[in-house]
Amino acid sequence: MTASRRAVAITGLGLITPAGVGREETWTGVLRGESTAAHDPLLKELPVDFSCRIPTMTPQQGRIGGGKAWRMGRFSQLAVLAAREAVADAGLDPTSWDGGRVAVVIGSGLAGAAHLEEQTLRLQSGPDLVSPVLIPMLISNMAAGEVLLDLGARGPSLATETACASGASALAVARDLLLSGACDIAVAGGTEAAISPAVTAGFQRMGALSTRTADPAAASRPFAADRDGFVISEGAAILVLERAEDAHARGRRGYAHLAGVGLSSDAHHPTAPAPGGTVAEVALRAAIHEAGLTPADVDHVNSHGTSTPLNDQTEGELIARVLPHRPTVTSAKGVLGHSLGAAGAIEAALTALSIHHATVPPIANLTADTLAFPLDCVLDRPRRQAVRAAASHSFGFGGHNVVLVLCAA
Template identity: 45%
Template sequence: MSNTDVVITGLGATTPLGGDVASTWDGLLAGASGVRTIEAEWVERLDLPVKIGATLAEEPSERLPRVQARRLDRCEQVALIAARQAWADAGFEQPTDEHTDVDPDRLGVSIGTGIGGPTTLLSQHDLLREHGIRKVSPLTVPMLMPNGPAAHVGIDLKARAGVHSPASACASGAEGIASGFEMIRSGRADVVVAGGAEACIHPITIAGFAQARTVSTRNDDPAAASRPFDAHRDGFVLGEGSGVVILERADRAKARGARIYATLSGYGITSDAYHITGNHPEGLGQIAAMANAIKMAGLTAADVGHVNAHATSTVVGDVGEAAAIRTAIGNHPVVTAPKGALGHLVGGAGAVEGIATILALYHGIVPATLNLEDLDPKVQLDVVSGEPRKVELSAALSNSFGFGGHNTALLFTAA
């Protein structure tokens, strides 16, 4: 490990499987499902064709003071919860005016989101229309703006080296981590709080995805609805949550005796320039993202022993990614797809799945892909199903692909 390496020293998350990293990881290993019937009055009132979602296992109100929670959009709430967990896991104390463990001028934040605060926007619009301007909250804009999650984390942790909020749809969380990597490598920061967040389970998002026919309608069996790589998949399940990692310059982490989970050794970011929702038919952007991540890390495809697939459980997307993985890396890596258990966390997906990839590398065990019972014959990969698989790993890659043709691949190596 070089002193100029960027290492991961803290992990935080709140997801459909659990309110922290430990419960989420345990849920992945146990084959638990975070998909459930949405408990909201609008589900039946609007008679939506999709009545399921991967809602949070733990409400943010269980972690945040009531007054603070009311001043934040749900997306901002989950980002703040995950960031505080990661900060504490890295061994840092919550900053005060008198004390900070990290020089604020050398501390950055990079937390992406795909959509931001639509629930605030729509609820406040309803208040304006029904009751007039006096009922509209003065915090409406800070709550709905996409940079809100990153901004609130930056304020909470007193980060002054820069706060960034990538918005690249389902690749936002992974791009947030890649952006944090660049902040450290460029010399702008010593520590970066990086990841992604999303909380947009709402009638308009459910309806929009349903009209686009991209989401599962398996309402009678929610736990079995998200089926990455399975021959009988019928779409993804919309989820919510956040994942945050602490990125730190290696020499600094070693000097303070920090636990190092892994090294972020490379990333690849490309764009398809093809279609606003569909993948490039030849997977050119996905292939290039993976190849660029491997090249930046100074490795070869043969070194990559594990791939955390984006695999959302859509009919076309899963097959396209499988082909891209075979082309860029080969069919030797052990592959898993956490969205079978987590659902699709959109802007939070790449960060939470990045954490799962880090833990697979750290513990030497790859979680099984939930609900994979009949592997699509077009998916010619070694996809783990049934039970987790123990495997010796030195390098693992996590894919995240988003609407607009955004492709991000993160390459982690063992510490």
């Protein structure tokens, strides 16, 4: 196995998910393999009345500080908190770094849509009741903007929007900024806090959500024969990326290397993937090739695995066709639900942790009897495995395909 000369090191991770607040809590919760889905009081009047919510944060965990939280959308708050954890985990100090050499790239699918819905209801009682900070709470670039402000980062900054692949797209763009020499450190990932009645009803009306209202904890079941849709979720993951040689020079090996990126677009349908995953295959093969590997070198796949009938069918066919040697397969969405634009970054972070800890988490609610595809899905409990190379899949509405290949550092 030949490592790519274009690899960058993942030196810091910050995670806030329904499995826990912080990197360690999230990892422990995902390893437990138990769904976090539950009935949601905000959705109680809807046909689908459940979601995966982030646990209540302690005052210390949720403290933005400086009286700034009031102006931020929830998706921006999550990004700031996750970025702080990631930067501290990387052993970096924003008070002493050269902020002009620090880039920030953060993706979100629906950004402040929940705030727009809330403020639209206020507008019905008069325009003076609309928040004066509605626009910064709403627009998708403000997660990156607030992280820039919080960290004093003055390098390139971007917001990526490729629906459910947004977080993975952010990591791809950040990697390219590093390799181009535009920055020396990249703080990148995804964030989403879009659980609201209108958004949930929209997904339900298009048939994307599971309707197992009698048992929400059993609803998300990636790759199961009886899957019927995803569970809407929220969360954030921020990763610190550095050129591998720079990380090594300051004594940081990193959790893993981001060694290859593959991008493609289906041009097939607004929401449905191209049949058989044939265009997503282009992204998978490109990421493997750029990493200097062959398909046979891939030990593990962190799948998009949404638990929807169509996505799992096309992705299952894709994995079986391109990786017939049966690498281990997992999907965190059985535990965490689908956090939309944050999902790709969360799953990339979990892939890095699988490599670092030589452990692959199980897929919640999937059993050998219900597995619908000829894949080596991890069931019941975590599996110890030395993962040398792994592919993390992200596919978004609009036909956006992003595959990241991570390798052992």
